[in-house]
Amino acid sequence: MHIAVCIKQILDPEISPRAFKIDPVRKAADPGTASLVIGPFDLNALEVAIQLKERHGGQVTALTLGSDKAKEALRRALAMGADQAVLIDETQVSAKEPSVTARVLAAAIRKLDPVDLVLTGRQSGEWDFGQVGALLAEELGMPFVPFVPRLDVAGNGLRLEREADGGVVVVEAPRPCVASVTNANDNVPRLPKVKDIMMANRKPITVYGPGELGLGAAEVGDEANRLEVLDLFIPEVKSECEFIEGEDGAEKGANLARKLVERKVI
Amino acid sequence: MHETPTREIFWNIRHIWLTYALLVPMVVAFALGVWNHVRRWRAGKPIERTDNWQERLRGFFVDAVGQDQLRSGDQQAGLFHILLSWGFVILFIGTTVVFIQADLRIPIMHGWFYLIFQSLILDVFGLGAIVGLAVALYRRYVAKVPRLTHGLWQDGFLLASMLIILITGFLVEGLRIVATSDPWGSWSPVGLATGRALAALGIREYGTQLAVHRFLWWFHMLVSYVFVGYIPFSKMMHLFTSPASIFTRNLQPKGRLEPLDVENTEVLGVKTLRDFDWKDLLDLDACTECGRCQAVCPAYAVGKPLNPKMLILDMRRQLTEEIGGVPWAKRELEPRPIIGTSIEPETLWSCTTCHACVTACPVEIEHVAKIVDLRRFQVMEEAELPETAQAAVQGIEDRGHPFRGAQASRRDWYADLPYVRELAQVGQAEYLFWVGCAVAFNERAQKIARAMAKIMHTAHLDFAVLGDEETCTGDPARRIGNEYLYEMMARQNIETLNNYGVKKIVTTCPHCFNTIKNEYPDFGGNYKVIHHSQLIRDLLAEGRLPLEPGKLQELEKVTYHDPCYLGRYNDEYDAPRAVVDALGVERVEMARSRQKGFCCGAGGGRYWMDDEPGKRINVERAREVATSGAQAVCTACPFCMLMMEDGLRTVATEQGTTERPVATRDLAELVAEALAEAAGAREGEAGAALGA
Ligand SMILES: Cc1cc2nc3c(=O)[nH]c(=O)nc-3n(C[C@H](O)[C@H](O)[C@H](O)COP(=O)(O)OP(=O)(O)OC[C@H]3O[C@@H](n4cnc5c(N)ncnc54)[C@H](O)[C@@H]3O)c2cc1C
Ligand code: SF4
Ligand code: SF4
Numbered sequence: 001m002h003i004a005v006c007i008k009q010i011l012d013p014e015i016s017p018r019a020f021k022i023d024p025v026r027k028a029a030d031p032g033t034a035s036l037v038i039g040p041f042d043l044n045a046l047e048v049a050i051q052l053k054e055r056h057g058g059q060v061t062a063l064t065l066g067s068d069k070a071k072e073a074l075r076r077a078l079a080m081g082a083d084q085a086v087l088i089d090e091t092q093v094s095a096k097e098p099s100v101t102a103r104v105l106a107a108a109i110r111k112l113d114p115v116d117l118v119l120t121g122r123q124s125g126e127w128d129f130g131q132v133g134a135l136l137a138e139e140l141g142m143p144f145v146p147f148v149p150r151l152d153v154a155g156n157g158l159r160l161e162r163e164a165d166g167g168v169v170v171v172e173a174p175r176p177c178v179a180s181v182t183n184a185n186d187n188v189p190r191l192p193k194v195k196d197i198m199m200a201n202r203k204p205i206t207v208y209g210p211g212e213l214g215l216g217a218a219e220v221g222d223e224a225n226r227l228e229v230l231d232l233f234i235p236e237v238k239s240e241c242e243f244i245e246g247e248d249g250a251e252k253g254a255n256l257a258r259k260l261v262e263r264k265v266i
Numbered sequence: 267m268h269e270t271p272t273r274e275i276f277w278n279i280r281h282i283w284l285t286y287a288l289l290v291p292m293v294v295a296f297a298l299g300v301w302n303h304v305r306r307w308r309a310g311k312p313i314e315r316t317d318n319w320q321e322r323l324r325g326f327f328v329d330a331v332g333q334d335q336l337r338s339g340d341q342q343a344g345l346f347h348i349l350l351s352w353g354f355v356i357l358f359i360g361t362t363v364v365f366i367q368a369d370l371r372i373p374i375m376h377g378w379f380y381l382i383f384q385s386l387i388l389d390v391f392g393l394g395a396i397v398g399l400a401v402a403l404y405r406r407y408v409a410k411v412p413r414l415t416h417g418l419w420q421d422g423f424l425l426a427s428m429l430i431i432l433i434t435g436f437l438v439e440g441l442r443i444v445a446t447s448d449p450w451g452s453w454s455p456v457g458l459a460t461g462r463a464l465a466a467l468g469i470r471e472y473g474t475q476l477a478v479h480r481f482l483w484w485f486h487m488l489v490s491y492v493f494v495g496y497i498p499f500s501k502m503m504h505l506f507t508s509p510a511s512i513f514t515r516n517l518q519p520k521g522r523l524e525p526l527d528v529e530n531t532e533v534l535g536v537k538t539l540r541d542f543d544w545k546d547l548l549d550l551d552a553c554t555e556c557g558r559c560q561a562v563c564p565a566y567a568v569g570k571p572l573n574p575k576m577l578i579l580d581m582r583r584q585l586t587e588e589i590g591g592v593p594w595a596k597r598e599l600e601p602r603p604i605i606g607t608s609i610e611p612e613t614l615w616s617c618t619t620c621h622a623c624v625t626a627c628p629v630e631i632e633h634v635a636k637i638v639d640l641r642r643f644q645v646m647e648e649a650e651l652p653e654t655a656q657a658a659v660q661g662i663e664d665r666g667h668p669f670r671g672a673q674a675s676r677r678d679w680y681a682d683l684p685y686v687r688e689l690a691q692v693g694q695a696e697y698l699f700w701v702g703c704a705v706a707f708n709e710r711a712q713k714i715a716r717a718m719a720k721i722m723h724t725a726h727l728d729f730a731v732l733g734d735e736e737t738c739t740g741d742p743a744r745r746i747g748n749e750y751l752y753e754m755m756a757r758q759n760i761e762t763l764n765n766y767g768v769k770k771i772v773t774t775c776p777h778c779f780n781t782i783k784n785e786y787p788d789f790g791g792n793y794k795v796i797h798h799s800q801l802i803r804d805l806l807a808e809g810r811l812p813l814e815p816g817k818l819q820e821l822e823k824v825t826y827h828d829p830c831y832l833g834r835y836n837d838e839y840d841a842p843r844a845v846v847d848a849l850g851v852e853r854v855e856m857a858r859s860r861q862k863g864f865c866c867g868a869g870g871g872r873y874w875m876d877d878e879p880g881k882r883i884n885v886e887r888a889r890e891v892a893t894s895g896a897q898a899v900c901t902a903c904p905f906c907m908l909m910m911e912d913g914l915r916t917v918a919t920e921q922g923t924t925e926r927p928v929a930t931r932d933l934a935e936l937v938a939e940a941l942a943e944a945a946g947a948r949e950g951e952a953g954a955a956l957g958a
Pocket of ligand 2: 559562563564565566572573574616617618619620621622623624633634
């Protein structure tokens with residue numbers, strides 16, 4: 001069984017809100033000193049893939065479209081238990097919308113050994129489009145199952161759970177297929193062992209440029225992007241703090257209730 | 267009557283050859299037993315512990331012979347241990363003198379030497395040993411001292427044997443004195459009194475005296491032989507292992523953990539007993555089961571599943587199971603992982619690395635290094651650690667600090683302090699102010715940095731900070747057991763520091779202080795590292811900090827809480843106290859202070875781990891703070907400060923109020939508050955200098 005997992009290196013979502021800034025020219029987050037991490041749901045996807053490999057054998061390939069720094073993300077994937085890592089160099093790629101990302105990833109996946117399953121995170125940790133998985137399935141001509149916390153082999157196909165509002169939908173899908181993974185108690189990403197981290201540092205990382213994937217400017221250049229970000233800003237949140245006066249608890253309570261009614265909160 | 271004072275050896279004893287015949291099994295048993303211990307230690311890995319023998323010998327004389335450490339901990343117990351051990355040593359020398367006279371035929375047992383040493387001193391020390399034994403028995407079986415509740419059966423057997431040896435010794439001596447009407451008898455006062463007492467009890471007949479004497483003489487000798495032969499198989503072996511452990515003790519700075527060559531080591535950390543070095547295994551055998559470590563352990567005190575004494579003894583038992591306690595034991599049982607076999611993971615993770623146990627141990631056993639070695643294996647090879655600790659380590663790796671969800675950035679605390687400059691701007695400065703993650707990211711602790719900056723500014727010091735170029739020193743990762751990450755952080759920081767040519771580093775965090783001072787040299791970082799308490803003490807002494815008397819008026823009494831990593835780790839107890847004393851407040855000491863200071867509960871990565879309610883070390887300490895009579899507790903560590911703030915809140919709740927009974931202030935905050943207005947207003951920045 002061969003599982004491809006798409007992981008994206010993103011700005012640390014835990015950066016303090018006060019340190020978070022937006023570059024108004026690029027209309028993108030200003031990296032500042034924030035570190036780069038793997039998107040949280042992508043880690044869940046990796047964990048699901050590695051667990052599946054542990055149960056049924058096979059191999060896991062981690063791939064990312066990113067800069068040279070994204071090799072760090074791939075190293076972590078290798079340390080967690082991925083067998084191969086593929087970096088698609090983003091310097092010649094303008095992936096401002098998920099369709100371009102999906103196109104590039106699909107081209108890379110076609111270059112791999114035949115896959116049985118492609119996993120993505122439910123949504124990337126920063127732009128939160130939540131589209132790459134579906135678009136990737138479209139590109140690859142495979143069925144797509146979103147929001148999957150867990151899955152397993154069932155006969156020749158796969159049995160996947162999909163989280164739905166207030167319940168779970170269980171589906172069967174043929175191999176190969178694409179699924180986007182959501183977080184659950186049983187797919188908390190594992191902490192790699194130091195031995196594995198060191199081993200990962202010695203493993204090779206395959207690097208492709210778009211040319212090697214047969215993609216030209218028409219497919220991945222600026223003209224391939226149809227969406228344009230017009231504005232990006234941090235919403236201003238105003239908060240006021242008012243102390244409720246009163247001699248004792250009862251009076252304070254009454255005053256609070258009056259104010260809430262005055263402001264039509266209740 | 268003899269002309270020169272002496273006595274006839276083996277008077278009344280025939281078949282002396284029997285004593286030599288019995289000597290053989292005794293010596294064989296003893297030698298086999300000792301050899302077995304050596305065999306156990308040789309299962310460990312090599313380590314250099316015989317270098318610098320002058321210093322080792324000095325420690326040997328002070329702590330093994332003089333038992334200095336023993337006395338400094340529990341004075342009463344230490345004193346009686348001296349009586350007992352020195353009693354036996356002197357009596358052993360006395361026996362050796364007899365051997366020299368009888369077998370080597372060197373006539374030394376006469377004259378003043380005979381009277382003063384062989385008679386009087388031996389008698390006095392023998393009596394002292396009896397007193398020591400009596401107290402040891404009393405403390406175990408009557409007073410039931412809590413730290414001595416382990417191995418009572420073996421203790422009873424050993425103490426009783428020694429008592430029998432001593433008493434029969436005096437009986438034998440007394441009978442000889444009265445039977446021979448020894449003219450020098452009064453030089454052996456205890457013996458003489460015993461003899462007279464026996465006579466008074468009816469043993470008056472010469473013949474009876476001879477018979478009883480002969481019986482007791484053989485009895486005394488037999489018990490002594492059996493006892494000596496049994497030494498290596500019992501805890502009495504500490505007679506040899508303790509001095510050996512003291513001699514081969516760690517001479518490195520106490521706060522330094524041994525680096526680990528992560529790239530080239532087969533097993534990272536310690537999995538089985540064989541992954542320890544031989545000194546670690548010697549430690550297991552050297553433990554005297556005295557329980558001093560147990561008595562001072564904060565984790566044990568609040569009921570966590572950790573007892574440093576049992577940690578050592580449980581591993582000793584495993585060593586016995588695997589290698590054998592006797593030389594003919596079936597040897598070389600398959601080595602088993604220590605965690606899960608003799609130590610539970612919860613035990614391992616309960617330790618705050620406060621070093622109280624190591625400091626209290628009279629025989630230089632290194633608990634903390636072993637705990638960290640075991641953690642290293644759990645973390646690096648097994649990836650098994652509490653989730654909360656994992657999150658902290660992950661934070662260090664991902665964003666250079668262990669505080670998940672921190673709202674601030676490293677530059678926030680000085681955003682409005684124009685006199686705090688970054689090295690990137692100024693290029694160089696005499697002092698680098700190393701802020702540390704706790705101080706930079708915690709809003710309460712940021713006030714420490716602001717206060718310290720104000721102090722340095724007031725004293726016209728040329729200082730700068732690293733700002734965003736600072737990252738975690740790696741200390742929490744190292745104490746949690748992730749040596750790999752620690753080394754990465756250390757190397758990265760050292761590169762930054764060396765690039766700026768930093769020479770002097772000031773920090774308010776004892777954890778940063780300890781690791782930069784004692785551990786960074788192993789990775790090529792050599793700086794003069796100064797704790798802020800030391801810098802402030804010096805600035806005050808030089809008159810560079812004008813204080814305004816009476817500014818701290820509402821604080822009549824202040825108590826000082828020793829941070830483990832400043833006190834026990836780096837022996838700095840006086841600088842912070844000198845500063846408090848200079849502030850015009852009365853300093854009151856808590857019962858547990860200085861070397862015996864009680865941990866706040868934050869060290870060793872515990873700050874980030876969950877505490878079961880009711881088993882919180884900081885609350886235990888806060889209760890002590892609350893009863894100290896002080897209006898404020900002065901800390902000198904941001905972690906201690908946060909732990910005290912938190913613990914005192916719990917104490918307030920316990921007392922049914924919302925107001926903490928005692929305020930918590932870092933040393934720098936107190937000094938900044940006490941600075942004279944004019945000084946603080948230098949360049950009109952007083953208001954900005956101390957935020958609140
Ligand atoms: C932790 C978190 C919590 C959130 N909580 C809430 C909430 O409580 N309420 C709320 O309203 N919203 C929340 N959101 C945001 C919200 O859900 C989104 O706005 C959204 O629905 C969609 O995601 P996506 O399009 O970014 O994914 P995409 O960008 O389409 O990415 C999906 C997946 O495709 C793959 N991928 C993408 N780019 C690459 C690449 N370059 N290389 C390799 N693989 C790639 C990755 O596997 C990725 O996970 C949260 C978001 C996050 C991250
Ligand atoms: S270091 Fe402190 S917490 Fe750890 S075992 Fe020793 S005394 Fe207990
Ligand atoms: S480890 Fe040291 S302090 Fe603890 S019981 Fe043993 S000898 Fe005593």
